Amino acid sequence: xxxxxxxxxxxxxxxxxxxxxxxxxxxISIAIYGGxxxxxxxxxxxxxxxxxxxxxxxxxxxxMGISDEDMAKLETDEGIKDITYSTSIRGELKQTNQFIELxxxxxxxxxxxxxxxGQKYDAESTGIWLDKKFAEENKLNPGDxxxxxxxxxxxxxxxKGIVLNIEKMFFTGSSLLSMPDHKNFGYAFISKExxxxxxxxxxxxxxxxxxxxxxxxxxxxxxxxxxxxxxEKLEDKNFLDRVEKESDQxxxxxxxxxxxxxxxxxxxxxxxxxxxxxNQRTIIGTMKALGVKARKxxxxxxxxxxxxxxxxxxxxxxxxxxxxxxxxxxxxETTVTLPxxxxxxHNSVYLIITVLVFICTFASIxxxxxxxxxxxxxxxxxxxxxxxxxxxxxxxxxxxxxxxxPNGLKWTLRDNxxxxxxFLMGIIGVLGGMVLLIAGLGVTKSIKSSNDYIYTEQSKYxxxxxxxxxxxxxxxxxxxxxxxxxxxxxxxxxLKDDKTKNIVIxxxxxxxxxxxxxxNDQEIKLDNEDVLITKKLAEQLxxxxxxxIKVKIKGIGEDSLKITRITGNLSPQxxxxxxxxxxxxxxxxxxxxxxxxxxxxxxIEENKQVLYTxxxxxxLHQADKLAExxxxxxxxxxxxxxxxxxxxxxxxxNLNYIEREREYATLRxxxxxxxxxxxxxxxxxxxxxxxxxxxGIFTAAKFLDIYLKIVAFDSVEWVSYxxxxxxxxxTSIVVGVSLxxxxxxxxxxxxxDLVGSFKSVE
Amino acid sequence: xxxxxxxxxxxxxxxxxxxALDKVCLTIEKGEFAIVxxxxxxxxxxxxxxxxxxxxxxxxxxxxxGEDITKKxxxxxxxxxxxxxGFVFQFYNLIPxxxxxxxxxIVTSLTKNHLNVDEILDSVGLKERKSLFPFNLSGGELQRLxxxxxxxxxxxxxxxxxxxxxxxxxxxxxxxxLLNDIARENDITLIIxxxxxxxxxxxxxxIQLKDGKVENIEKNTSPIEIEQVEx
Ligand SMILES: Nc1ncnc2c1ncn2[C@@H]1O[C@H](COP(=O)(O)OP(=O)(O)OP(=O)(O)O)[C@@H](O)[C@H]1O
Ligand SMILES: [Mg+2]
Numbered sequence: 006x007x008x009x010x011x012x013x014x015x016x017x018x019x020x021x022x023x024x025x026x027x028x029x030x031x032x033i034s035i036a037i038y039g040g041x042x043x044x045x046x047x048x049x050x051x052x053x054x055x056x057x058x059x060x061x062x063x064x065x066x067x068x069m070g071i072s073d074e075d076m077a078k079l080e081t082d083e084g085i086k087d088i089t090y091s092t093s094i095r096g097e098l099k100q101t102n103q104f105i106e107l108x109x110x111x112x113x114x115x116x117x118x119x120x121x122x123g124q125k126y127d128a129e130s131t132g133i134w135l136d137k138k139f140a141e142e143n144k145l146n147p148g149d150x151x152x153x154x155x156x157x158x159x160x161x162x163x164x165k166g167i168v169l170n171i172e173k174m175f176f177t178g179s180s181l182l183s184m185p186d187h188k189n190f191g192y193a194f195i196s197k198e199x200x201x202x203x204x205x206x207x208x209x210x211x212x213x214x215x216x217x218x219x220x221x222x223x224x225x226x227x228x229x230x231x232x233x234x235x236x237e238k239l240e241d242k243n244f245l246d247r248v249e250k251e252s253d254q255x256x257x258x259x260x261x262x263x264x265x266x267x268x269x270x271x272x273x274x275x276x277x278x279x280x281x282x283x284n285q286r287t288i289i290g291t292m293k294a295l296g297v298k299a300r301k302x303x304x305x306x307x308x309x310x311x312x313x314x315x316x317x318x319x320x321x322x323x324x325x326x327x328x329x330x331x332x333x334x335x336x337x338e339t340t341v342t343l344p345x346x347x348x349x350x351h352n353s354v355y356l357i358i359t360v361l362v363f364i365c366t367f368a369s370i371x372x373x374x375x376x377x378x379x380x381x382x383x384x385x386x387x388x389x390x391x392x393x394x395x396x397x398x399x400x401x402x403x404x405x406x407x408x409x410x411p412n413g414l415k416w417t418l419r420d421n422x423x424x425x426x427x428f429l430m431g432i433i434g435v436l437g438g439m440v441l442l443i444a445g446l447g448v449t450k451s452i453k454s455s456n457d458y459i460y461t462e463q464s465k466y467x468x469x470x471x472x473x474x475x476x477x478x479x480x481x482x483x484x485x486x487x488x489x490x491x492x493x494x495x496x497x498x499x500l501k502d503d504k505t506k507n508i509v510i511x512x513x514x515x516x517x518x519x520x521x522x523x524x525n526d527q528e529i530k531l532d533n534e535d536v537l538i539t540k541k542l543a544e545q546l547x548x549x550x551x552x553x554i555k556v557k558i559k560g561i562g563e564d565s566l567k568i569t570r571i572t573g574n575l576s577p578q579x580x581x582x583x584x585x586x587x588x589x590x591x592x593x594x595x596x597x598x599x600x601x602x603x604x605x606x607x608x609i610e611e612n613k614q615v616l617y618t619x620x621x622x623x624x625l626h627q628a629d630k631l632a633e634x635x636x637x638x639x640x641x642x643x644x645x646x647x648x649x650x651x652x653x654x655x656x657x658x659n660l661n662y663i664e665r666e667r668e669y670a671t672l673r674x675x676x677x678x679x680x681x682x683x684x685x686x687x688x689x690x691x692x693x694x695x696x697x698x699x700x701g702i703f704t705a706a707k708f709l710d711i712y713l714k715i716v717a718f719d720s721v722e723w724v725s726y727x728x729x730x731x732x733x734x735x736t737s738i739v740v741g742v743s744l745x746x747x748x749x750x751x752x753x754x755x756x757x758d759l760v761g762s763f764k765s766v767e
Numbered sequence: 768x769x770x771x772x773x774x775x776x777x778x779x780x781x782x783x784x785x786x787a788l789d790k791v792c793l794t795i796e797k798g799e800f801a802i803v804x805x806x807x808x809x810x811x812x813x814x815x816x817x818x819x820x821x822x823x824x825x826x827x828x829x830x831x832x833g834e835d836i837t838k839k840x841x842x843x844x845x846x847x848x849x850x851x852x853g854f855v856f857q858f859y860n861l862i863p864x865x866x867x868x869x870x871x872x873i874v875t876s877l878t879k880n881h882l883n884v885d886e887i888l889d890s891v892g893l894k895e896r897k898s899l900f901p902f903n904l905s906g907g908e909l910q911r912l913x914x915x916x917x918x919x920x921x922x923x924x925x926x927x928x929x930x931x932x933x934x935x936x937x938x939x940x941x942x943x944x945l946l947n948d949i950a951r952e953n954d955i956t957l958i959i960x961x962x963x964x965x966x967x968x969x970x971x972x973x974i975q976l977k978d979g980k981v982e983n984i985e986k987n988t989s990p991i992e993i994e995q996v997e998x
Pocket of ligand 2: 811812813928
């Protein structure tokens with residue numbers, strides 16, 4: 006047994022390129038998957054911990070104002086002891102046009118600001134607890150003073166602490182911002198008294214309750230009467246849903262790519278290991294002839310696969326979480342703000358390791374077993390795989406074509422038909438490379454082209470402003486010149502049968518600032534009976550024209566709507582109707598968006614009812630910025646893909662070469678020149694590359710499509726876009742690697758030891 | 768004419784030195800049939816490989832038609848093998864994915880001045896086997912194919928390392944006969960390596976090697992017919 010161990014290590018030395026290939030493939034697969042998994046799983050775990058440390062509430066109740074009597078009713082009549090009341094106003098920093106959302110809490114029972122530095126939050130203090138990102142961007146520290154204005158009132162605050170608010174982990178400041186603007190928008194905690202200094206008599210409007218109490222809709226209506234708006238439970242909270250989706254997206258991205266990685270690696274490793282064993286057939290035969298037990302021989306070769314894949318996996322497990330998280334987290338932190346992002350291994354990585362190790366070990370044992378089944382004499386005699394019978398293939402029957410082919414090509418074709426698995430593996434290697442690279446390059450391109458569509462084809466306004474909602478909007482904004490369109494977009498849910506989706510409901514004046522197009526890309530003019538649904542949502546809910554869906558808008562109401570058309574608009578995914586239809590089905594039209602064209606920016610910004618204004622270009626820019634966060638992930642994947650492609654193509658070509666080295670040596674002895682043999686090698690490679698390339702392009706297009714569907718958030722549809730550049734890059738990498746490998750191998754032809762290669766029969 | 772002048776081949780492995788050939792001097796005339804004999808490990812294959820340009824000489828001069836091939840570059844050696852040498856292996860080394868005919872045909876691309884593929888296949892008795900694959904042939908047929916492949920490009924020197932080593936007596940005799948006939952017909956210098964000393968009487972020159980040295984060289988003025996050899 007000891008000798009067998011020693012032999013294993015000697016063999017590792019001999020076949021080191023092969024083993025190195027297997028090593029790298031396990032390493033990359035595990036590093037990528039493991040490295041991404043610690044990030045998304047770490048996000049889940051960290052958020053859970055953060056929720057606990059923040060005493061996150063279980064029920065949120067929204068009202069138009071809570072009086073002392075209401076509080077008494079809740080506390081004495083209902084006997085609820087633990088309640089956190091809160092209210093918020095939007096304050097302004099005096100000169101700088103920066104905004105701070107000020108929140109006052111009655112206590113921090115169910116909304117504990119997470120302290121970064123300074124003092125602990127005190128609901129009675131006159132100080133202010135400022136959001137960390139805003140503080141960082143504006144270089145503010147505890148002890149500094151802030152002058153805040155609200156309407157006509159001003160107040161100076163001393164910064165007591167720097168904090169984070171879990172409920173505002175995706176805080177941007179405006180619904181028009183898809184990425185945070187921490188420089189200009191911040192949030193802060195102050196006391197109720199301070200808040201009332203700025204906004205006299207402004208009441209508490211929100212209630213947070215814990216696990217123990219749970220107030221029903223009817224109870225809330227009876228307590229607050231018509232001041233009651235709506236309530237939300239933990240599972241309804243948008244930020245939790247979103248953070249879950251972020252982690253989900255990262256998970257899906259890594260799983261889909263890793264799946265291809267692992268599949269390719271597994272296939273390559275399988276053929277690598279089995280070929281390696283086949284090359285050892287003489288030794289296996291000898292061992293059997295010498296009477297070594299079959300079990301021992303199998304164990305010996307099983308060790309090959311086991312050792313190398315275990316080492317690769319461990320290296321991947323150590324390296325992945327070192328390299329990937331810093332890049333990934335930095336990108337993700339541009340949208341989400343957390344006090345910490347712990348890295349936690351997900352158990353699935355161990356499962357994948359087990360699978361890879363199993364494949365390697367199994368490939369070795371199975372092939373050893375296959376050889377061992379034969380009698381020693383037969384194993385020893387059959388040295389050049391002569392047992393693989395050559396049959397005349399289909400092409401060969403067409404003599405008219407076949408007889409015109411050069412001998413080199415005939416040789417290649419027959420060899421491939423004799424070694425179908427090897428040939429197929431070569432094709433899969435090229436195909437896999439194309440898929441990984443095209444998808445890797447295509448994802449960001451697709452997202453950006455979808456963004457382009459949304460902000461150029463779909464939108465026609467110059468400015469878009471978030472405005473305070475009111476019914477007499479016409480009058481309020483009459484100073485603003487140019488073309489105007491008022492829209493109302495509200496979050497809500499759509500229900501069809503047992504499926505529910507969070508959607509955006511848009512009520513539009515439809516004056517041409519946003520174009521709605523049907524699936525043939527023709528413009529739709531909304532009429533008062535129209536209810537449009539976006540294509541992706543329709544597919545998700547299984548809805549067609551004529552179907553009825555139930556639409557719920559938080560704090561406003563619900564209605565069953567009959568879908569009249571499907572629109573190809575990409576974002577936001579939801580339901581679109583005219584303002585009249587909205588008024589008929591839900592409530593008064595009180596818009597929250599003003600889209601304008603040809604207006605003066607000054608007039609817009611001067612208007613007190615305008616909360617925030619941005620341009621269409623700016624929106625596009627932001628959306629592209631967001632796409633870049635996906636791009637960063639893609640760069641990691643592309644890089645890993647390139648390495649993997651090199652390893653796979655090299656390993657497979659090398660195997661081919663080893664298998665045919667004796668034939669090449671024969672040719673050398675016959676007097677063939679190096680470059681003549683190289684062209685035979687090239688022949689072989691070209692055939693594989695061409696087939697792999699063609700099939701690869703189709704597979705890649707399909708993969709990209711599926712990938713985008715799975716990875717996109719529900720709120721937007723990403724349309725796959727395969728551009729020539731990505732195609733050219735992927736092609737040149739794959740073809741380049743294949744050719745380089747041919748040249749690398751052909752340089753070995755010169756070094757073939759002509760004497761030695763015939764001497765050994767193995 | 769092949770002339771070895773104090774040719775040595777030394778294999779170094781670490782501090783060990785193995786003298787596979789030790790100052791070998793000998794001459795084989797053009798068109799001769801030479802038999803190289805000797806016990807295992809005596810350097811027979813080594814000598815053949817040196818003549819065939821498959822390996823490099825460590826010391827000494829190896830002249831072929833008056834030209835010292837030890838001075839040739841790698842590319843010149845390629846041409847040398849291509850134009851001068853035909854090689855027949857003990858284990859055939861045919862290309863399994865090519866048919867009998869293709870195995871020979873592939874060599875014809877090396878030179879314009881080659882024999883007709885079908886004729887040579889007919890003459891080695893593989894007329895009916897042309898479209899089969901090596902896998903389907905018997906050992907003797909494989910060796911005949913291997914000979915056809917070696918001679919089709921009309922080499923000046925035909926080198927055979929144990930060409931009958933894997934064959935039975937009857938088949939062995941037929942192979943030797945074939946080699947001899949073909950060499951005579953085409954004016955090829957034929958060198959056959961064997962450890963079967965019964966064969967010594969069939970060659971024009973018989974070279975005995977031992978421990979890398981030439982033990983004896985005999986010119987055989989009246990070689991016997993191959994069929995008369997006692998095995
Ligand atoms: N590559 C090598 N490295 C080291 N020693 C070698 C090498 N090739 C041959 N030798 C040694 O050179 C000597 C001659 O070998 P060679 O193969 O020429 O013998 P041979 O006469 O052909 O024997 P056989 O009849 O068994 O084929 C042997 O002692 C062998 O061990
Ligand atoms: Mg020998």
